Amino acid sequence: MAVLKLYGAPRTTSTRRVGTVLHAAKVPFEFIEIDIRNGEHKKAAYREKLPFGLTPYIDDDGFLLYETRAICRYIAAKYPACGLLPTDSKQYVLFEQAASVEVTHFDPSASLVGWEIRVKPRQGLKPDQTLIDKEIAAIDKTLDAYEMILGRQKYLAGDVLTLADLFHLPYAPLLATAGSDIMTRKPNVARWYNELTSMPSWLAFEDGVRTTLQY
Ligand SMILES: N[C@@H](CCC(=O)N[C@@H](CS)C(=O)NCC(=O)O)C(=O)O
Structure with missing residues (x-):
């Protein structure tokens, strides 16, 4: 194969x-x-x-x-x-709930920030700081809910790491690049974020994704 x-x-x-x-x-x-x-x-x-x-x-x-x-x-x-993907039916839908939260509450603002600070400069355009500030404030509100959830459990779908947590990885660290500390201001969010960004699987491709045939 x-x-x-x-x-x-x-x-x-x-x-x-x-x-x-x-x-x-x-x-x-x-x-x-x-x-x-x-x-x-x-x-x-x-x-x-x-x-x-x-x-x-x-x-x-x-x-x-x-x-x-x-x-x-x-x-x-x-x-x-x-x-990373629960098979038990209740755990599975709790995963889908968390994954839906990422795609509807976190990603829209985070990817706009990513666009402003990563894509626009490459096109010779100036990032729109007013828009960046507005989107970061929106994410900060979302993180108030994350703080509650992560105060009750280790990860977004329960006490086991799932794809729903990992889905945040490419964009969450970009918020620091945009000059914001919102990912580390709330204690439970900070614990979760620091664990995710320290994972070997995240750090492995810091310099870009490449062919990986052995682990
Ligand atoms: N929803 C898509 C988004 C894919 C996407 O936006 N890819 C970007 C790179 S991060 C891309 O190919 N951009 C090139 C372009 O827009 O021309 C996914 O999750 O796969």
Whole structure:
């Protein structure tokens, strides 16, 4: 059986989300870089694989999949020993609840901040500080709820680490890059955030995602 292939841009948040989960689940993979600077992902041949013209996607022995959270669910379901996706029905929906919180309450603002501080400067544009401040204030409100949840349990879906926690990783550290300390101001959020950002699977690809055949 062929080794799983990850096609993406090594330093982007989305590719790093998948790389982190592959590493956490100890899944060997070949990394194939997509040249996003020259628009490889907008070409017709690429859109055959990923019609939205974004990165990343995986090819697992001919099975193609895009959308990072779906890819991560697939990896965790295929390699259940990683324990990142609960199988018990109640634990599973608590995971889905937490995953939904990330995608609806955390990601919209965090990815806007990411766009302002990472993408705009690359396009020669100036980040909009008013927008950054507004989005960081919105995330801070969301983190008040996280503080309550994480005061009662270790992780967002219970006392076991799940993909719902890991889904925050690519964007949460960007808030510090944007000059904000909101991830470390509330004690329970800070404990959770510090644990996540110290994980070897997160640190492994600090310099970019790369082919990893052995752990
Ligand atoms: N919802 C998608 C988002 C993918 C995405 O936005 N990828 C970015 C990199 S972080 C990308 O390919 N950007 C290139 C572009 O917008 O042209 C996912 O989770 O996979």
